[in-house]
Every structure is written in C-alpha cells, then in structure tokens.
Amino acid sequence: MVRREEGQAMVELAITLSLLLLILLGVMEFGRLGHAYLVVTHAAREGARVAALGYGDDIVEQRVLDAAGTLDGTKLEVAVAPGTRVRGEGVMVQVSYPVEIIAPLIQQIVPSPVIVRGRTTMRVE
Numbered sequence: 001m002v003r004r005e006e007g008q009a010m011v012e013l014a015i016t017l018s019l020l021l022l023i024l025l026g027v028m029e030f031g032r033l034g035h036a037y038l039v040v041t042h043a044a045r046e047g048a049r050v051a052a053l054g055y056g057d058d059i060v061e062q063r064v065l066d067a068a069g070t071l072d073g074t075k076l077e078v079a080v081a082p083g084t085r086v087r088g089e090g091v092m093v094q095v096s097y098p099v100e101i102i103a104p105l106i107q108q109i110v111p112s113p114v115i116v117r118g119r120t121t122m123r124v125e
Contacts, residue, residue, distance in 0.1 A: 025103040041118035043068035047093035048120040094119040
C-alpha cells in the first residue's frame, strides 16, 4: 500500500501560518495600545506639572496636546480637577484617548475602540 502525502505539508503550512498571523496581528495591536498608553500617561504628567505651577486650564490642555504629539489631538479628552488651585492641595489631570483596533480578527476579540486613560495628581506649589 502506497501512501500519498503530497498535500500534508500544504495543510500544515496553512494551519501554522494562520496561527502565526493571528499572533503577529495581536502583537501589533497591543503595541499600538501600549504606545498610546505611554503617550497619554506622559501627557497627563506634563499637564499636571503645569497645573501644579498654577497655570489655567487652557494652558494645561495646550501642554497636554503638545506632549501627546503622536496622537490625534482632536480625539484627546482632558479633564482637570479641581478648577481652583489651592497651594498645598492636589490637582488631578486625566487624559483619555480612544484607540481604534484595525486588525479584523482582533476586532472580534477586543471591543473597538479601546479607551486608554492616564491620570496624574500633583500638589500645587
């Protein structure tokens, strides 16, 4: 009895390649999420630093936009609390950014958009 195994390598390649592609897309999407998280956290820290120095909310928001240069500034949401700054009290800056998942297979696993948030509290000087 002669066995024909000509198509076996093709089937193995198809299965392995699809799994590797899924892993690669997952790594890329989580890399995009990690990048957005780092940028948003940095922008919140920069905004809190400016707010702790006593500047107004408009200057704080501008500093956050400047610090988040690689992200779409129209999608950034900046919240500063409290509105009045008292020396020795804390001021909190929170920055939110929606990250759209672009890989079709990952969209079915992870809900899109993923909201990435960064929050920093500093004491007013």
